[in-house]
Amino acid sequence: MPELPEVETTRRGIEPHILKLVIKAVVIRQPRLRWPVPDSLKTVLPGQRFTEVGRRGKYLLLRTRTGTLIIHLGMSGSLRLVGDNSQFCKHDHVDIVFAEGLCLRYHDPRRFGCLLWTPDDPNNHSLIASMGPEPFSDDFNGEYLYKTARNRGSSIKAFLMDSRVVAGIGNIYANEALFLSGIDPRRRAGKISRSRLQALCTAIEGVLENSIRQGGTTLRDFVNESGQPGYFQQTLSIYNKEGQPCPRCRLPIRKCRTNQRSTFYCGHCQR
DNA sequence: AGTGCGGCCTGTCCGC
DNA sequence: TGCGGACAGGCCGCAC
Numbered sequence: 001m002p003e004l005p006e007v008e009t010t011r012r013g014i015e016p017h018i019l020k021l022v023i024k025a026v027v028i029r030q031p032r033l034r035w036p037v038p039d040s041l042k043t044v045l046p047g048q049r050f051t052e053v054g055r056r057g058k059y060l061l062l063r064t065r066t067g068t069l070i071i072h073l074g075m076s077g078s079l080r081l082v083g084d085n086s087q088f089c090k091h092d093h094v095d096i097v098f099a100e101g102l103c104l105r106y107h108d109p110r111r112f113g114c115l116l117w118t119p120d121d122p123n124n125h126s127l128i129a130s131m132g133p134e135p136f137s138d139d140f141n142g143e144y145l146y147k148t149a150r151n152r153g154s155s156i157k158a159f160l161m162d163s164r165v166v167a168g169i170g171n172i173y174a175n176e177a178l179f180l181s182g183i184d185p186r187r188r189a190g191k192i193s194r195s196r197l198q199a200l201c202t203a204i205e206g207v208l209e210n211s212i213r214q215g216g217t218t219l220r221d222f223v224n225e226s227g228q229p230g231y232f233q234q235t236l237s238i239y240n241k242e243g244q245p246c247p248r249c250r251l252p253i254r255k256c257r258t259n260q261r262s263t264f265y266c267g268h269c270q271r
Numbered sequence: 272a273g274t275g276c277g278g279c280c281t282g283t284c285c286g287c
Numbered sequence: 288t289g290c291g292g293a294c295a296g297g298c299c300g301c302a303c
Contacts, residue, residue, distance in 0.1 A: 001296060034279065034299085058297080075296045076281080091281090110280045112297060127299080154274060162274095163298075170297065260276070262295080277301085285293085 002073040004135070004168035005208055007058045009215030010079050014104065015053035017081055018062075021098040022049050024084075030093040034074065034114040037094060041117055045069070045096065056128050057167030067119035070127065074112030080105055131167045135204050140166055142198025149189040149197065156192060156200075157185035158259045169204065172239045173211075175264050177203040179238040184270045185263050186256070210235075238264045 002010070023045045031037040044066065054061040060079075062069040071079070084103040088095070094106040094115055106115060118125050132148075133139035145166075152159055159165055160174045169177075178185045180203035183196060192200075214235065237247050242255035246266040256263050 003297095032280095034297090072297085074280090074298090108280095109282070110296080112280065152273075158274080161298090172296095259274090273303105275301105275303085278299095280296100283294090285291105287290090 001075045001170075001172075002058065002077060003170050003172055003211070004058055005211035005215050007060060007073060007168070008055055008212050010073070011053050011055045011060055014079060014081060017102065018050050018053070018098070018104060020049055021100050021102060023047065023096060024099040025095075025097040027095040027097065028093070029088070029095075030091075030111070033093065033108065033111050034072070035116065037115045038117050041069070041115070044117060054122075056122070056134070057131055057163060058170075059122075059128060061122050063122075067117055068122040070114070070116040070118060070122055070125065071106070072114045074108060074110060074114070076110040077106065077108035077113035080107070131163050132165045134167050135169065135208055140201065140205075142194060142201045145197040145201055146194040149192065152189040154189055155185060155258050156183055156187050156189045157261075157263060159189035160200075160204075161259075161261075166204070171261050172236065173204070173207055175239045176207045176237055179265065179270060180207060182270055185265050186258055187271075238266065240264065 026041045026045050028037050028039070028042065031039070045064070048064040048066065050062045050064055052063040054063065058072060060071040062071065073079070082103050082105050084097050084101050086103065086105075088105070089107070091109045092105055092107050093111070096104040098104070106113075122128055133144065148165055149159060157174050157178060160169050160177070161171065175185065177200060181196065181200040183192065183200060238253055241253045241264060243252050245251065246253055246269055249266065249268045251266060251268045253264055254267050256265075
């Protein structure tokens with residue numbers, strides 16, 4: 001599923017190909033995504049071009065002169081570039097057709113994603129405005145995490161997955177980063193020391209960076225008719241590995257549920 | 272203000 | 288083999 005590294009890989013995969021192409025049409029086959037795909041896309045986008053493909057958390061921000069197309073891939077969404085005469089498949093819900101013979105195609109079996117339009121600065125959009133700092137920004141550091149975690153009673157894992165705390169950390173990378181920094185995911189966020197939160201911060205940046213680097217090998221797939229839509233094999237240490245040996249101590253990895261989500265951890269290495 | 276949870280969907284897997 | 292049901296997942300928006 002598209003976590004932040006896949007979204008960033010998607011951004012890098014499509015940006016160099018679509019910048020400056022003129023949009024010819026928008027085809028909406030299935031508007032019922034998480035929120036309805038606005039019909040106005042059909043009138044507002046044609047004749048324009050994307051000037052920048054940005055990202056905030058897991059949201060892609062495709063800017064034009066008059067506004068921004070906000071895209072979220074949900075759990076199962078993908079974007080790829082195909083020829084404008086390419087046969088569409090099941091779950092190919094939206095096409096942005098360019099005059100130059102290319103088509104940006106949104107595919108999403110589970111329809112948890114969204115395509116929205118805002119004429120304003122997307123940073124002021126309600127979905128984006130309340131988001132915490134980007135994991136790679138200077139604002140995201142051990143001191144910030146420590147200060148924000150004070151007096152928080154929730155688990156550190158729920159805290160990390162709260163987009164108001166930090167942008168774009170989902171279940172998989174919360175599990176991974178907590179393993180890499182040796183923190184028990186069930187521990188109360190407010191009771192963790194400054195130095196351990198600094199280690200967590202470093203682990204988050206490291207694990208995301210590694211995944212993005214791996215994704216780089218799949219960039220060509222974004223303009224490949226037959227290729228997969230840009231997901232890539234993630235090398236995970238702990239997620240979905242219940243019963244398998246911990247990579248550090250070899251004791252079996254455990255699974256539990258915290259805040260309605262699957263949580264994987266090593267009872268020996270994570271405290 | 273902080274926290275937990277329901278709901279949106281479909282593909283996959285399991286047991287009968 | 289077919290079928291139903293549980294489950295997974297991001298994350299908004301509501302309720303407490």
